[in-house]
Amino acid sequence: MSASGTFGYGVDEAQKVDITKLGAVICKGIFLKPRDGNPQPRLVETPAGMLNSIGLQGVGIDKLISDYAPVWGKWDTPVIVNICGESADEYTEIAKRLDEVDGVSGLEVNISCPNLHKGGMEFGTDPQVAAQITSNVKAATSLPVMVKLTPNAPDIVSVARAVADAGADALSLINTIVGMAIDVVKQKPVLPNGIGGLSGPAIKPIALAIVYKVAKSVDIPIIGVGGISSANDALEFILAGASAVQIGTAGMINPDIFGQIVNGIQTYMQKTGTADISELVGKAGLR
Template sequence: MSLAVQLPGLELKNPVMPASGCFGFGKEYSQFYDLDKLGAIIVKAATGEARYGNPTPRVAETESGMLNAIGLQNPGVETIVKEELPFLRPFHTPVIANVAGSTVEEYVYVAKTLNKSDDISALELNISCPNVKEGGVQFGTDPELAKEVTYKVKEASDYPVYVKLSPNVSNITAMAKAVADAGADGLSMINTLTGMQINLKQRKPIIANQTGGLSGPAIKPIAIRMIYEVKQALDIPIIGMGGIMTAEDVLEFLLAGANAVAVGTANFQNPLACPEIIQQLPETLKKYGFRSVEEAIGKGHEG
């Protein structure tokens, strides 16, 4: 059975890739399995300069999910290009770099720096991180800002650009249209939902940043709904994500309209989540009457 999927700039042997921020730059999980098994790898966000992130605690477990407020900690885009990306060179798996910033200029700088690297195949434009004070999510909640930053990053980069949308908006289709108008090659959706958890004994939020991004199975129905809505309104490739734990979940995202999927939180519970899902995918597709991944994409819209 063919699991292959073609997306702008990406020839994927299967549609499953680890999500940004849940896989570092690949080294740690390469101890558990051969990264060649993956469809692609989305590496951790890069900013213009090194970022040191938020105070701890940065994570909290919730019912069917988790909150995180890491704060985009990363060594800066130049260090990532020089010291992190070369590790992934020997693998036959396309790498998608995640671009973050506080200003349009910073996004452009990161995209330009990544443009010099031959170790990547596409960019994921992160306009949706809810955990940093400046930048990030405001670009993801205002269609005009989203359009501007997408346009400028497209101009600065020769790589295809997938814009990662925030679910913390009332009209996801308007955001999708705005970035598509600005030339986005694809969408990546959804990022985390802003949430909070309060410790009863301490009478204060568990996460030092107070709020964090909710991920995991708790947000899957929201991701499915948003992808479904965008797919109805627009013809643009989508990398779907939000609480994927099983091959059945992957199929649900495909039916909603995703062309490929990213697995995030599940990696923390099970370091082998991605290869196990990939292994189970052919059987699951067959069980529901599909002969390939391509055949299942968008099939939730007929009927």
């Protein structure tokens, strides 16, 4: 899958990248209203990673339904919409609006974006709040619901358990990790909010450890995400307990990587005599 916020709404992107290799396209996070996002600068490159402070620039739900969903409806590749909210009610409202919209195959609830003043990550750090939003969204839609969690929670396992108990169909782990860079000439943070979200290979071991830990604590599928840049990386997440993976930063840099990773996994399965990928899920776990 393409990770949210790294593949736009998929429509322009499908002209440039072969999406038939993707298990799903996860579109950029959406609010009810259009948003400008954060001012420049929005990006900083860091060792083996990058910080972003995009701030969920987006078109709003009306345009998504009128302009993009009809295109998605014609694809074989399913589209999962990443939904955001400045309030708990906004998630519910968006979930209602998207229910039974042709072209939308599932929801990913974003309670984990570090770049917002209101909403986002603050909903994903408290198990009770996260569970409440999850059950509200579940009640508002017939679509499958996965919840994307933040590694910036004090106890992500508790959040994961609470969200699973609240009825989530799957978890995506992890969103970006809070990070910072400072301009030593200006003596100020580079990013306008001070902090941003760290992604890329630098966060892969952290994401992997979280997937491994959470996989032992919940019974719903986990989608692994965080710095995956090769078939080897993807296999590590699967062996740690992920049933599927999302590619973010690596796909922005190498748009051909989706197919390469799929091919690499297939080659590995042939070499290891693996008939079905599910045989590998969590195999590295010491249960």
